[in-house]
């Protein structure tokens with residue numbers, strides 16, 4: 567019972583500290599002191615603080631827990647102060663309860679409570695810039711670890727992954743994200759003389775039905791199909807007697823490993839053939855996948871079942887995460903944390919029971935190494 571109280575106390579401490587990206591609110595120093603027998607390295611750049619804590623127990627594998635202490639701004643309309651955690655009916659309300667101070671509290675406490683019976687190296691990668699653009703966050707730390715030849719074998723990111731009940735989903739990969747910006751050029755004219763103008767709205771009209779919501783691949787066992795989603799179209803002057811000179815369209819593709827920026831470019835070029843346009847594509851993040859049968863996936867699945875009796879689902883749904891910076895180094899990455907139904911929203915909350923379960927599962931994972 568004592569240990570369970572500790573994880574909740576730590577959780578409340580993290581929540582009561584305002585740490586809006588990229589400000590860590592002093593939390594990283596707090597954690598450094600909390601795990602004082604771990605070797606600490608600060609990797610600070612561009613106004614962002616990152617903390618790497620590591621301890622070698624033996625010659626076995628290197629396991630790393632990763633997470634961010636920063637949160638998104640609270641926004642207006644909360645029932646309670648978002649930086650003063652409130653406990654009500656078994657839930658704790660505060661910004662960051664789900665995303666992801668619960669995860670950080672659970673693994674920090676699990677590491678603090680462990681004995682020295684660990685076969686390899688155990689590390690914690692903590693950043694204060696995940697919710698921002700992340701330029702100086704996790705990827706800076708990974709670069710450093712590569713340089714000093716200390717990349718982990720396995721990484722557990724404690725982002726909230728559960729959907730309906732605690733333990734129902736872990737993430738073994740994420741889709742990538744490609745943003746598209748299209749400018750279609752025409753020739754402005756009078757609505758009464760369409761033959762004298764080039765109307766970009768009419769031009770895009772014939773293309774739209776072929777691209778809007780189009781699946782660029784069929785997906786596979788890990789990924790849903792990569793769908794082209796149009797997010798904005800604008801043109802014209804809000805009048806009925808002038809046809810516009812140009813049209814702008816934005817779109818996004820959450821891509822699986824089967825669709826690339828190049829294949830998307832070819833697809834669009836084919837559909838826009840014959841039109842006067844400019845197309846810009848920006849890959850915000852690349853997709854990654856950890857093998858479904860890898861050691862870390864098997865062990866985490868087993869730990870969840872042992873602690874809470876749930877058969878977990880292996881998912882790649884949702885947005886991007888820092889896993890995209892970790893996986894390219896050949897590190898097997900999984901993500902697991904509490905239910906994520908209120909992340910970035912108002913009255914964000916998580917149940918005490920979920921945090922205790924998460925803590926128990928992380929203790930169980932550490933015991934497996």
Ligand SMILES: [Zn+2]
Nearest residue numbers: 665666696725
């Ligand atoms: Zn997060």
